[in-house]
Amino acid sequence: MVDLYQDSGEFLDVMSLGAWMALREPVRQALAGVASSSDPIVDLGAGSGLGVAVAAEVAPHVEILAVEPSPVQRAALHARLGMAADLMRRVTVVAGGAERFGLPDRIGAVLAINMIGHLAPAERRGLWRRLVGRLGDGAPLVVNLQPPAEPVAIAETVFGTVQVGRLRYEGSGSVEPAGADVVMWHMRYRVLDEGGDPVREFTADYPWHVLSVPQLVAELSAAGFLAQAGPLDVVRAVRA
Numbered sequence: 594m595v596d597l598y599q600d601s602g603e604f605l606d607v608m609s610l611g612a613w614m615a616l617r618e619p620v621r622q623a624l625a626g627v628a629s630s631s632d633p634i635v636d637l638g639a640g641s642g643l644g645v646a647v648a649a650e651v652a653p654h655v656e657i658l659a660v661e662p663s664p665v666q667r668a669a670l671h672a673r674l675g676m677a678a679d680l681m682r683r684v685t686v687v688a689g690g691a692e693r694f695g696l697p698d699r700i701g702a703v704l705a706i707n708m709i710g711h712l713a714p715a716e717r718r719g720l721w722r723r724l725v726g727r728l729g730d731g732a733p734l735v736v737n738l739q740p741p742a743e744p745v746a747i748a749e750t751v752f753g754t755v756q757v758g759r760l761r762y763e764g765s766g767s768v769e770p771a772g773a774d775v776v777m778w779h780m781r782y783r784v785l786d787e788g789g790d791p792v793r794e795f796t797a798d799y800p801w802h803v804l805s806v807p808q809l810v811a812e813l814s815a816a817g818f819l820a821q822a823g824p825l826d827v828v829r830a831v832r833a
């Protein structure tokens with residue numbers, strides 16, 4: 594399997610800290626109540642574990658399965674787990690993708706944050722079907738969407754900068770339509786010195802399957818969920 598994050602994985606955790614400051618509360622709210630379940634929480638596309646850390650706070654005694662196909666991202670995830678004995682004890686890292694992961698029979702909650710565009714529509718719908726029977730009463734599936742909601746072009750835009758020591762990391766990206774419901778993201782990462790000159794730069798391209806919040810809600814309803822959109826396009830769905 595190609596690691597789409599082979600290069601960008603170096604930066605993804607630090608570049609995502611700002612976004613997670615905003616996502617943290619909507620995700621915490623969507624997970625309300627899961628602490629009382631003894632069924633595991635599954636974080637699909639867990640990346641470096643920013644969502645795992647939030648889930649672990651919300652549900653301090655619940656096991657977490659962190660599913661992540663990218664070895665680079667898993668390295669960052671393991672580093673995060675290694676900083677906390679509690680996470681080392683409760684989080685199991687599963688090397689693989691959401692499509693083929695052997696889901697446990699009973700699940701207390703599912704997170705799919707900043708990742709659903711990696712799944713093609715048929716894989717996504719297959720995932721909803723596999724999840725719906727495993728989530729207990731009131732157990733939430735929490736999915737967010739990232740723009741664009743339809744296959745449109747977006748000119749290159751800086752989406753984040755972060756200062757690390759003397760260097761500034763800058764992430765930017767542009768979007769090109771690549772089909773009826775897919776775009777190609779062209780990402781550029783630059784490391785800038787104190788004078789603002791690039792000392793390193795690379796690009797990474799990846800396909801992203803797009804959909805809108807109403808489309809996602811309709812798709813989840815068709816799969817047997819009751820879904821509701823909250824702040825930052827965080828959709829919370831429970832078994833109908």
Ligand SMILES: C[S@@+](CC[C@H](N)C(=O)[O-])C[C@H]1O[C@@H](n2cnc3c(N)ncnc32)[C@H](O)[C@@H]1O
Nearest residue numbers: 637638639640643663666690691706707708711
């Ligand atoms: C933008 S990152 C988001 C990581 C994390 N959820 C977060 O919000 O910080 C997307 C993640 O999805 C993972 N991914 C890609 N394809 C996947 C798949 N088929 N199943 C599960 N995860 C996948 C990537 O390796 C990457 O770590």
